[in-house]
Amino acid sequence: MLKKQFLSMKADDDARIDWGIIFCVLVLAVIGMVSIYVAVKHDTSTASITRVMLSQAIWYTLGAIIVIFLMQFDAEQLWKVAPVAYGIGIFLLIMVLIFYSRSYAALTGAKSWFALGPFTFQPSEIMKPAFILMMGRVITQHNSEYYEHTMRTDWLLLGKMIAWLIPVAVLLKLQNDFGTMLVFFAIFGGMVIVSGLTWRIIAPVIAVATVLGSTAIFLVVYNRAILEKIGFKAYQFSRIDSWLDPSASTNGTSYQLWQSMKAIGSGQLLGKGFNVSKVYVPVRESDMIFSVIGENFGFIGSCLLIFVYLLLIFQMIQVIFDTKNEFYAYISTGVIMMILFHVFENIGMSIGLLPLTGIPLPFVSQGGSALLGNMMGIGFIMSMRYHYKSYMFSNQDESDFK
Secondary structure, three states, X not given: OHHHHHHHHHHHHHHHOOHXXXXXXXXXXXXXXXXXXXXXXXXXXXXXXXXXXXHHHHHHHHXXXXXXXXXXXXXXXXXXXXXXXXXXXXXXXXXXXXXXXXXXXXXXXXXXXXXXXXXXXXXXXXXXXXXXXXXXHHHHHHHHHXXXXXXXXXXXXXXXXXXXXXXXXXHHHHHOOHHHHHHHHHHHHHHHHHOOOOHHHHHHHHHHHHHHHHHXXXXXXXXXXXXXXXXXXXXXXXXXXXXHOOOOOOOOOOHHHHHHHHHHHHOOOOOOOOOOOOOOOOOOOOOOHHHHHHHHHHHXXXXXXXXXXXXXXXXXXXXXXXXOOHHHHHXXXXXXXXXXXXXXXXXXXHOOOOOOOOOOOOOOOOOOHHHHXXXXXXXXXXXXXXXXXXXXXXXXXXXXXX
């Protein structure tokens, strides 16, 4: 009898764990470790392969611990934690402006990293899941207060969301980290779309954003003086130049992008095989990791990688429909937008479709801060499934989370 009860409890616990998401993340982690090994093995620097691989394995382990920890938080606890996490994130973004790594700032032009010996930490990566939590709380709270959507209440909701976005955007502007700012805008945009706002507001906003983006590209080509006056830097112009015409300066500003495109193209359909690297690509172990995958495993391998990402996103969407919890739905949307934008931007810049921004490939690129931020997002999704049965027979609504 006791054995049957134990087996029943074990089966119940297994059902609460989303093994599909775990499988996708594990596959991406294996791809990441293999790709990082190839990148470091053929790197011209003196970096120790053992040290790099061990360091990355430690980051994956820490990420797994964070996922297990966050799984224990149910909806009410995440609701209460949201403003605290947002506040801590803002504090870290302020502190990094004072105690940023001078060497990294000189190298990258951004004041985004803390440095302690060989270890670096980018607080904006941890701010992403905190921002998602806070946006989910703001939207859920507003919709519970204003059940019927009108133009006035929708503008009020948009104003609230922008109010929580502005401090993050200002601090990232001061850090000179435009790439990370784009990620927050993508998260914000995705959550705006699913928040219930009328398309009479969303459509004009999208139109204005499209016009501003097109105008910015036009000014880059024909009149840069205006953009220089509002804070654009020379390296940002160089990145756009290399994007518009990668072949113009293959030994200068376009070198990294040109080499990445050559590496991916040389892989052809099936790739050159594991641990074969004939084309040198700078920083290929982190931002340009997709060039390693394209060269070693070709078009087929690259498509399989994209398929794993799509499968992961599908699993996340499935959690939304299964749990039917509004707060969870907004959190999941934010996490999906965060991962989707990272994938789209990283692969896009590696093949010359988008400008270089320094955005890593989720769960694959070398580095700890971005990996921990993504793992926090996975932890939020896993907690939804883990605590789902607790709410199946609950009469609580979103107002109980206040």
